[in-house]
Structures are given as C-alpha cells and as structure tokens.
Amino acid sequence: MDLQTKEHGNVTEDFKTYRTLGGWIEKPADLQPPLEGHTNADVVIVGAGFAGLCAALELARHRVKVVVLEREFCGYGASSRNAGYLAGGQGLKYDRFLKRAGHEKARQIVRFYEDGVSFAEGKFAEHGIDCDYNQSGLIRAGIDPSQEARVRDDMRISAELGCPSEYLDQAEMRARGIPPAFLFGSYVSNGGTLDPGKYVLGLRRAALQAGVTIHENTPLLSYTEGPTVKVRTPRGSVSAPVMILATNAYTPQLGPLADKVVPLRLSAMETEPLSPVQLAALGWHRREGITTMHWVMESHRLTARNTLVVTTKRLRYPFGSQTPDVPEHAQHRALRMALHDRFPPLKGIAIRRSWSGYISYADDGLPVIGTTGADRNIYYAAGCSGHGVGTQGMVGHMLAGKICGIENPLLAMLMQHIPPLTLPEPLRWFALNGALKVASRLDERSNRKARAA
Numbered sequence: 001m002d003l004q005t006k007e008h009g010n011v012t013e014d015f016k017t018y019r020t021l022g023g024w025i026e027k028p029a030d031l032q033p034p035l036e037g038h039t040n041a042d043v044v045i046v047g048a049g050f051a052g053l054c055a056a057l058e059l060a061r062h063r064v065k066v067v068v069l070e071r072e073f074c075g076y077g078a079s080s081r082n083a084g085y086l087a088g089g090q091g092l093k094y095d096r097f098l099k100r101a102g103h104e105k106a107r108q109i110v111r112f113y114e115d116g117v118s119f120a121e122g123k124f125a126e127h128g129i130d131c132d133y134n135q136s137g138l139i140r141a142g143i144d145p146s147q148e149a150r151v152r153d154d155m156r157i158s159a160e161l162g163c164p165s166e167y168l169d170q171a172e173m174r175a176r177g178i179p180p181a182f183l184f185g186s187y188v189s190n191g192g193t194l195d196p197g198k199y200v201l202g203l204r205r206a207a208l209q210a211g212v213t214i215h216e217n218t219p220l221l222s223y224t225e226g227p228t229v230k231v232r233t234p235r236g237s238v239s240a241p242v243m244i245l246a247t248n249a250y251t252p253q254l255g256p257l258a259d260k261v262v263p264l265r266l267s268a269m270e271t272e273p274l275s276p277v278q279l280a281a282l283g284w285h286r287r288e289g290i291t292t293m294h295w296v297m298e299s300h301r302l303t304a305r306n307t308l309v310v311t312t313k314r315l316r317y318p319f320g321s322q323t324p325d326v327p328e329h330a331q332h333r334a335l336r337m338a339l340h341d342r343f344p345p346l347k348g349i350a351i352r353r354s355w356s357g358y359i360s361y362a363d364d365g366l367p368v369i370g371t372t373g374a375d376r377n378i379y380y381a382a383g384c385s386g387h388g389v390g391t392q393g394m395v396g397h398m399l400a401g402k403i404c405g406i407e408n409p410l411l412a413m414l415m416q417h418i419p420p421l422t423l424p425e426p427l428r429w430f431a432l433n434g435a436l437k438v439a440s441r442l443d444e445r446s447n448r449k450a451r452a453a
C-alpha cells in the first residue's frame with residue numbers, strides 16, 4: 001500500500017476523515033434497550049435497515065406481535081451508508097440477468113425496481129419523513145465518446161423492459177448545467193436523491209410510534225430451527241414461529257445464503273460544503289443524481305447541505321465474506337481521483353468525511369428472497385446489489401404481507417427465482433477480485449482517454 005500520493009490524499013488523511021458510522025447518521029439519543037431475558041413474539045426480525053423496519057411496520061399494522069433485534073442501532077448497515085439514489089430500473093445490469101431470466105421475467109424484475117421508487121415515496125408521505133428527497137430524476141452519463149454505444153444499447157434494452165429514458169446529447173447536458181466532464185447520458189424522470197440517514201431514522205421513529213419492540217445493541221448469536229425458531233442473543237432469547245433475516249450483506253456470516261450472495265465493499269466520500277460561488281459556477285441547478293457508464297460506476301450528487309458525495313468506483317470482495325469497517329486507501333484514492341477528474345474547478349476541495357459499506361451481490365445481480373429452515377419459516381431478503389433504497393423496504397413490506405396471508409405475484413416470482421451458487425473459497429476470492437480488477441483496468445482506460453481529450 002502506498003502511503004503518500006501527490007494529489008489524491010494519503011493514508012493518514014483517510015483515517016482522519018473516516019467515520020465508522022457512515023456519512024448520514026448519528027447514534028440515536030433514545031437508543032432502545034438491549035434484550036434481557038426470554039421473550040415470545042409472533043415474528044422476530046433480525047436487522048433494522050430498510051427491509052427490517054418496513055417489515056416491522058407492516059406487521060404492526062396487522063397487529064402482529066413483532067420483536068426487532070439490531071446488532072448496533074437501526075440503520076447502522078447499508079441503509080445509512082448508501083449514496084441516496086432512489087432509482088428504478090436505470091443502472092441495472094440487464095446483461096447479467098436478461099438471458100438467464102428470459103424477456104418476460106426480466107420485465108417483471110424491472111417493474112419491481114420501478115415500483116420500489118413509488119414504494120419509498122409512499123413511505124415518506126405515510127410517515128411524514130422529511131429526508132431531503134429531490135425528485136429530480138437521474139442521469140447515467142458517459143465521460144468518454146467510447147461509452148456512447150453502451151449508453152444507447154442500455155437505453156434500448158431498458159425501454160424494451162419497461163424503463164424508458166431520454167437521450168441527452170452534449171447540448172442538452174450543458175443546458176441542464178450538468179458539469180462538462182459528463183458528456184452525454186440517459187435521463188429517467190422516476191426517482192431522485194435523498195438523505196438515506198433521515199429516511200431510515202424516519203422509519204425507526206414510525207416503527208417505535210407504531211408500538212414495535214426494538215432491541216438495539218442486540219446481535220443474534222445463533223438460532224435453532226423448528227416450528228418455533230429460538231434466537232439467542234448475548235443476554236436473552238426470543239421464540240417465534242416466524243423469523244425474518246433482514247441482515248442483507250451480513251447474512252452469509254450467520255450461515256444462510258453463504259453459497260448464494262457475497263458482500264462487496266464500496267466506499268463513499270463527502271466534500272466540505274461548496275460555497276455559493278462554487279455552486280453557481282457549477283450550474284447543475286436541478287441537481288440530478290449522476291452515475292457513470294463505467295463497468296463499476298461512479299456516482300456523483302449534491303446534497304441538501306451543499307456538499308458533493310462521490311461513491312463506488314471500486315468494489316472489493318473481502319475473503320470469507322467478512323465485513324470489516326476500516327478505511328480502504330485504494331478505494332478512497334480512486335474516489336479522490338474521480339472527484340478531481342469530473343470536477344476540475346473544485347480542485348483541492350477538502351474532504352469532510354468518508355465511509356464504507358457492504359452490498360450483497362448474487363452472481364446474476366438479482367434479489368435473493370426466500371425461505372430456509374426445516375419448517376421454511378425463516379424468511380430472508382438480500383441481493384439487491386447497490387439498488388436497495390427503494391426495493392429492500394418494499395421486499396420487507398411484501399414479506400410481512402405474505403406472513404399475514406397476502407400473496408403478491410411479484411414477490412412470488414422473486415421467491416421462485418433460484419440464484420446461481422457462489423464458488424467455494426479461495427476460488428471465490430480470486431475469481432471475484434480478479435473480475436473486479438479487470439473492470440477497474442477497463443474503466444481506467446476510459447478515464448485516461450477522457451483526461452487526454
């Protein structure tokens with residue numbers, strides 16, 4: 001690991017700006033007490049991100065006695081670490097699932113993602129959650145002319161699958177005030193950007209108001225299967241006929257899904273607030289969230305606090321599906337470089353904070369939703385890759401509905417889907433990180449061309 005780079009920061013700086021809590025959230029002042037002793041419930045939910053909290057809210061609405069166990073505090077996982085893009089079908093890796101799923105199923109999958117946007121918007125309205133949602137639509141942009149064919153190809157497939165978009169040429173991009181490094185792109189009006197921390201804490205508040213019992217600082221240590229599932233925590237236990245594992249990228253560590261999803265690590269970086277002069281010079285008046293056409297995309301967005309958040313760019317699979325929370329210099333350096341490449345006028349702008357998180361990824365890029373256990377009474381919801389702001393809450397909600405006897409054809413279709421199996425270690429580590437390295441090299445080639453232009 002290099003300790004010093006001229007332009008793009010150093011390891012010490014990364015440690016200074018790194019926040020283990022992510023970028024959008026503080027520990028709640030009214031932390032809910034850890035579980036002590038034994039309790040019974042109708043449903044026990046493990047994990048309190050979008051999925052777990054939306055499931056809890058729906059179960060509470062049906063007057064089901066629900067207990068939520070969260071290892072840290074609500075929102076600690078990806079739900080408060082993401083970039084805050086509420087996106088529908090745009091940016092899905094169609095090529096990864098179209099062939100395998102077939103056209104009709106692929107259309108339903110895209111509809112599932114599109115519905116995720118209105119689901120989240122409905123939640124803001126239903127619970128009065130102000131999460132700085134900017135319903136600006138989203139742009140998937142090319143940074144080098146060589147990416148134009150892929151933008152157009154993507155647009156054609158996504159339109160066929162039910163997610164139409166509008167092509168923006170250079171003139172239209174400039175008319176929107178999109179920074180000039182983003183040459184052209186496809187625009188969808190569905191969705192926008194938000195503050196994910198405010199969203200997930202809003203769900204927490206709504207769940208508490210609805211009378212949901214939440215135990216924070218309460219990790220599931222182990223569980224026994226059977227008609228009644230018994231969950232053991234450090235100082236207590238819960239028995240329930242149904243359990244939902246809403247632990248997303250952390251699920252493989254608990255046993256289930258270890259052969260179906262892998263956690264992929266990605267990082268984010270936020271600048272100091274831009275001055276009014278810098279904002280005016282930037283243009284970008286509608287503040288559409290931008291992602292790029294790289295093999296591993298970059299995302300660039302302004303926040304309500306007038307900072308710029310840059311994410312992704314590099315992905316890494318940690319050996320053995322572990323999820324350590326420490327700064328990763330290579331990812332931070334790549335993000336600084338992306339910031340510098342796309343926003344030359346902001347050269348030298350200070351980084352306020354950086355963080356990392358984990359997405360769960362199945363080899364075909366599709367959600368992994370189903371049941372496990374001898375009595376098929378343990379539900380799980382993972383695999384929404386980097387696309388779960390809308391859908392993971394909706395999946396939690398739909399699973400809760402199913403538990404209450406409400407069948408949803410979209411959920412049924414997703415639950416029937418059999419994800420491809422992951423490779424055993426150490427092959428998995430070599431294969432995944434090897435493929436990610438190749439993607440980085442290809443992306444670097446586009447970056448070099450863009451710099452030279």
Ligand SMILES: Cc1cc2nc3c(=O)[nH]c(=O)nc-3n(C[C@H](O)[C@H](O)[C@H](O)COP(=O)(O)OP(=O)(O)OC[C@H]3O[C@@H](n4cnc5c(N)ncnc54)[C@H](O)[C@@H]3O)c2cc1C
Pocket residue numbers: 046047048049050051052069070071072073074075076077078079080081082083084085086087218219220221246247248249250254266267268311312356357358359381382384385386387388389390392
């Ligand atoms: C950096 C980053 C950027 C992203 N950007 C976007 C984006 O812009 N748009 C988008 O749509 N998606 C994005 N995503 C993905 C999105 O954030 C996730 O798909 C979504 O938040 C997953 O929600 P969840 O509730 O399933 O899981 P999580 O929010 O991860 O919740 C799981 C919870 O389980 C808890 N837990 C784990 N183990 C245990 C245990 N043993 N006992 C009890 N609790 C446990 C964790 O503490 C955590 O709170 C991004 C993700 C990351 C990491």
